[in-house]
Amino acid sequence: MAQRKSERTRAGILAAARERFGADGYERATVRAIAADAAIDPAMVIRYFGSKEKLFAEAAEFDIRLPDVSGVPAAEVGTTLVRHLVARWEEDDTFRVLLRTAATNESAAERMRHVFATQLAPTLAGLAVDQPALRAGLVATQALGFALCRYILQLPPVTALTADQAVAFLAPTITHYLTAPLSAE
Amino acid sequence: MAQRKSERTRAGILAAARERFGADGYERATVRAIAADAAIDPAMVIRYFGSKEKLFAEAAEFDIRLPDVSGVPAAEVGTTLVRHLVARWEEDDTFRVLLRTAATNESAAERMRHVFATQLAPTLAGLAVDQPALRAGLVATQALGFALCRYILQLPPVTALTADQAVAFLAPTITHYLTAPLSAE
DNA sequence: CACGGAAGTCAACAGCTGTTGGCATATGCT
DNA sequence: AGCATATGCCAACAGCTGTTGACTTCCGTG
Numbered sequence A, B: 001m002a003q004r005k006s007e008r009t010r011a012g013i014l015a016a017a018r019e020r021f022g023a024d025g026y027e028r029a030t031v032r033a034i035a036a037d038a039a040i041d042p043a044m045v046i047r048y049f050g051s052k053e054k055l056f057a058e059a060a061e062f063d064i065r066l067p068d069v070s071g072v073p074a075a076e077v078g079t080t081l082v083r084h085l086v087a088r089w090e091e092d093d094t095f096r097v098l099l100r101t102a103a104t105n106e107s108a109a110e111r112m113r114h115v116f117a118t119q120l121a122p123t124l125a126g127l128a129v130d131q132p133a134l135r136a137g138l139v140a141t142q143a144l145g146f147a148l149c150r151y152i153l154q155l156p157p158v159t160a161l162t163a164d165q166a167v168a169f170l171a172p173t174i175t176h177y178l179t180a181p182l183s184a185e
Numbered sequence C: 001c002a003c004g005g006a007a008g009t010c011a012a013c014a015g016c017t018g019t020t021g022g023c024a025t026a027t028g029c030t
Numbered sequence D: 001a002g003c004a005t006a007t008g009c010c011a012a013c014a015g016c017t018g019t020t021g022a023c024t025t026c027c028g029t030g
Helices: A003-028 A031-037 A042-049 A052-059 A074-091 A094-102 A106-125 A132-152 A163-179 B003-028 B031-037 B042-049 B052-059 B074-091 B094-102 B106-125 B132-152 B163-179
Strands: none
Touching (some): A003 A052, A003 A094, A003 B003, A031 A052, A042 A052, A052 A094, A074 A163, A094 A132, A106 A132, A132 A163, A132 B163, A163 B132, A163 B163, B003 B031, B003 B042, B003 B052, B031 B042, B031 B052, B042 B052, B074 B094, B074 B163, B094 B106, B094 B132, B132 B163
16 A cells, blocks of 8 residues: 555645644645645645645535434524534634635635535525525624634634533524514514 | 825825725735836835835724714614614725735734724623623624625625615614523523 | 925845755555 | 655745835925
């Protein structure tokens, strides 16, 4: 097996890349810095991934892995959804990479829209009482806004929350956006 | 008046800088590109503002100019607040500059926290029924999340909204965060 | 008109960037 | 063992970055 060792260094580069991209964003995260974190030569980063952009593409591959909520009582759907999202964001930093970079990099923004359209919106469509696209959009504003304030901007009152508190505060809003009548409030 | 002409070109540089920073973020917006937009030599940008960072600091100086809501009926506070925020964001792109850049630039993030702490939180504190810091933080997640999805990520369902629709959808959430009991939802 | 200072141009700098090719080394197979 | 190939390092490249200093041009004032 000639592949065994290479796969480990490849994974090391990817891990270092995720951390750097997540901390610094696409432009400031240099190939040299990523290579140094992975204790390897910068040339190897290019050899393994072709280019910085392809490395980023792989590092930002994000699967939201939404749970199946078809069996969940309607009243608990919001809580279930939010709990999953927060847990998912806390456990790995791939999403932070994507969110941070999407602010300044158009291809990352496009990928973010793609995640929204293919992963979030379809699931929410089954839960919304009407106007699924609009409701999914509203949910996104609250969900991504929370992630932005907590992980990127790090607003003190938002970082101070425990995950459970965050879920308790956000869930009613999500439920509201999915089910409340929208025209006259 | 030796100053008159210089002030015009200075304003021109600042306008070009705001546009470039807003469109590309701090790193990708180069001094040379800003200078080209302002039809001037890159050296002048430095001469007028000292450095790229100081230019950014001036370009991202943002005053949220929240209205006085002390005389507004409690039921309409949310709507008034949101309407003002959305109108303010639509009319000038300084806020977009700041938001976009805050994602990848720590000093811009710090400035964002400062705007939150000195401009948004104090006003909201007078409107919250309790726990003002927490409630201001929750309001920020929704408000900034909307701005992120609409102006930066440009999620189709969110950009499709008219300003009035956006206000109508967000206002109840803001009111909820300011006034609803928080412990058991 | 002559002068002084402001306004602007030009070329160049040092440093960093992603990327490439050549060369050494180690590793696994026969 | 000996070869082939994968793995890695080194040095260098061309291009871009923010920034600087010297030089020219313009303009209002004495």
